[in-house]
Amino acid sequence: MAHEGHNALHDLLTVRGVTRRDFLKYCGSIAAALGMSETMAPQIAAALEGAPKLMPTLWLNGGSCTGCTESIAQVDSPDVATIVLDYLSTNYFETIMAAAGEQAEKQIEETIAEGGYIVIYEGSVMTGQDGNTLLVAGKKGTEILSEAARGAAAVIAVGSCAVDGGWVYGYPNPAEATGVQAWLNHEGITTPVVNLPTCPVNPEWIVAMVVQLLLVADRDVAAFVEKTEWVTRSYTDRKYGAVDLLMPKGIFGQSIHDNCPRRGHFENGEFVTEFGSKEEAMGYCLYKVGCKGPQTFTNCPVVRWNRRTSWCVEAGSPCIGCGGLNWVDNNSPFFHRLADMQMGDALGNVQPGSVGAVVGGVAAAALVAHGLGMKAAGRVGDGPPMEEMKKYDRKRLAKKGGDK
Amino acid sequence: MGSHAHYREAHPLVFVITHYINLICMIMLAFSGFYIHFPFFSAGFMGVARGMHFVAMYVILITLVFRIIAAFFVKTATQLGSREVDTDIKNWLPQAENKHQLFETVKYYLFFRKEGVISGKYGSLQKIAYLATIPLTFIQAYTGFAIYAPFMNAGIFASGIDMVGGPMNMRIIHYFGMWVFILFTMVHAYLANIYNFAPSKIIFLWKETLPEGKH
Incomplete structure (x- = not known):
């Protein structure tokens, strides 16, 4: 040089x-x-x-x-x-x-x-x-x-x-x-x-x-x-x-997930489900404990931190997505797969999974109730008696008739 | 609504097949999607789940495009329980029979009227639901590609990610999109079979059910 x-x-x-x-x-x-x-x-x-x-x-x-x-x-x-x-x-x-x-x-x-x-x-x-x-x-x-x-x-x-x-x-x-x-x-x-x-x-x-x-x-x-x-x-x-x-x-330009040294465990379906578990000790993927690597775009896994010593995931912590925009609101709770939805003061913060399950459950219950109603109304089997003419047409005809 | 005949003209073989493809792909997508969302068992399945998820979606997209094109060439029954046929797209989109019937259909299902409502090949609500699955499928494809690394940096996906406030939000939208499909499937299966199982016989087994008294 x-x-x-x-x-x-x-x-x-x-x-x-x-x-x-x-x-x-x-x-x-x-x-x-x-x-x-x-x-x-x-x-x-x-x-x-x-x-x-x-x-x-x-x-x-x-x-x-x-x-x-x-x-x-x-x-x-x-x-x-x-x-x-x-x-x-x-x-x-x-x-x-x-x-x-x-x-x-x-x-x-x-x-x-x-x-x-x-x-x-x-x-x-x-x-x-x-x-x-x-x-x-x-x-x-x-x-x-x-x-x-x-x-x-x-x-x-x-x-x-x-x-x-x-x-x-x-x-x-x-x-x-x-x-x-x-x-x-x-x-x-x-x-x-x-x-x-x-x-x-x-x-x-x-x-x-x-x-x-x-x-x-x-x-x-x-x-x-x-x-x-x-x-x-x-x-x-x-x-x-x-x-x-x-x-x-x-x-x-690239996600943490795509350069992650634990990516192999992800593809193999080897996950840490609980901190302090055997899986954690084996260095499995932290996806289930809330790793935000798939949604975070930095080259942390390549450059690493503290003079290339280590970085969050290598040190055993799920990525909390600090390289994203509005990252706290978008990524908390940090140890959950998806972010909470902020539903205002009345409903508080809700996990999308809970919303899905509640909506699905309510829909299933509604359908059962509706089915019982259909049966009670005698529609099951042959169905209801059909109308001869659309109600709209009947009304229009009646009106025409009245006009005459 | 219940006792009419179910002829093959309602669902020609080609659409019986596309319906099967959609059903199988949807089950694969929902199952693998739930697994990707939260791996509920550990058995080396993530790679398989993702592969399954991508393949099933590509198949659905190809089938959907084919189904739309086929609608302009294949003839289907114009009415419930009829062998009279016309180009499928006319029966798929709202027909003259569906006009003024939406509110009446809602009233019928909420037990505010006794008589069944006149409809074309499908009822008004049914047509809205079936047609809505098309943009919904494309929304799912779009949001899915937007959280899939090889595509997420492409302009059309990157700008969408920015618009919804980041990839996490895109993921949540994709997740709820699946719930919309689950709700659709629940209601669809329920309403199709609430009177009797003749609709399932024709769409799955391609087996006709004759009208009452003509066994």
């Missing part, structure tokens, strides 16, 4: 004890996330190593649990993603930056003034009570987002909350949380938004987007949007109406 041995990223990795081999392996998984061949790993490594300070980045937090930050920052050993993202210069990172107070807030203003930056937004956009549900340094969260997004080259919405409001958006949503795209549509801001759902976001997907920006688009955001393969998912926000979301196809 041309850059090896004499560039900042390489030094940074070496200092933190990441070997060249680890780094290349990591680049291979980034290739997978981008839907490229793993043989692209050296090119990806070169692109990352060759990058000067990429683009100044503002990492803004909305209504969030900072889980996405945790997902990136809290590691017990040097994590390549952290180093790479760190290297790519984050000017403002609410939760983990060293700066505090006015000095920190100034960073935002300065970065915006300089221009040519990227916004990474974590958490939901809290619009409730005219935006007063989220105040940072005395300023409404919605205002901070609008100001930062207006001048940004692109916004990366990380985590489900930033994508469509996430679990904060779940019914009844008193904070009137929404997603970044929905908010920017509402504000008339046309900055492109890249959506990376799941709760929390997988840091490698952010790096994958950075690599895509470096490698494929040569730091040109317009080219990046044009050259990346996207899936467009649409949803209707309860407050802001129809929203179209751009998501990278390499990451969100």
Whole structure:
């Protein structure tokens, strides 16, 4: 590699004890996330190593649990993603930056003034009570987002909350949380938004987007949007109406189910019916205990989490569908096959299976009752006496007769 | 309604066969569908259930298209208990005899009138139900394809998934679609056989029942 041995990223990795081999392996998984061949790993490594300070980045937090930050920052050993993202210069990172107070807030203003930056937004956009549900340094969260997004080259919405409001958006949503795209549509801001759902976001997907920006688009955001393969998912926000979301196809194009390492057990009809059972110990399919893998589109089984250590299903938990839209309402209860139907305050939440069984049972009972009625009416056997003429015709004739 | 003859002209052999195909496929679809919805036994059956589900649906779709085309060529009885025939589609769609009879039919079944109502080949409600199964079958096919990986990313299915608010909702719609078919089948089997089993004899065994007194 041309850059090896004499560039900042390489030094940074070496200092933190990441070997060249680890780094290349990591680049291979980034290739997978981008839907490229793993043989692209050296090119990806070169692109990352060759990058000067990429683009100044503002990492803004909305209504969030900072889980996405945790997902990136809290590691017990040097994590390549952290180093790479760190290297790519984050000017403002609410939760983990060293700066505090006015000095920190100034960073935002300065970065915006300089221009040519990227916004990474974590958490939901809290619009409730005219935006007063989220105040940072005395300023409404919605205002901070609008100001930062207006001048940004692109916004990366990380985590489900930033994508469509996430679990904060779940019914009844008193904070009137929404997603970044929905908010920017509402504000008339046309900055492109890249959506990376799941709760929390997988840091490698952010790096994958950075690599895509470096490698494929040569730091040109317009080219990046044009050259990346996207899936467009649409949803209707309860407050802001129809929203179209751009998501990278390499990451969100296939269902978890189709890449799941337990898929063989699914096809064989080998299921976990109960937690703590023998079947669970044997690593059987978690479909019957509510796995939402068939309805969830992310490449979690391929890229995995925590530096490719494991992921939910591999660790023994059914997928709860956090990569979907409006995922809490659409997927709860998490340990049931189908989502509940929300029937309002009077009926509460009902399982579709219960509705089907009740409707079928009532219909069967009604038919039995009807059959008894038919028998009592003497219709069974030969049937009823037939009318000679339609009632409609009889009435019409009678009327005609009366007229005469 | 009960004592009229059941001649082969009502259900020519080709439609006896399509009825069998539909019945068998529907049973396979409902059974495998319930299994896919919630695997109620573990015996290496999921792969088989899914295969069965797909094949049965393709067969139903092909049969349905064939059945619709055949309706323009095959002649069937125009009236209950009659050997007089005409092109099937005329008897399948509402006939002149069905006009003004829908409300009367409802009244008859709710015991608000004693006499049976005049109808063509089928009663008004019956025709609505039979015709409704056509769009319902296509809805089931559509919702089914929309939750089937090889098709779900195609534009027409992806936009439908977005419209209903995600693949989970599509799955629930597909699930309820099956219940509509189960209800249809329950009511259909009940009403067809409530007077006597002559309708089953003709549709399953292709065995005619002569009118009263002509044994």
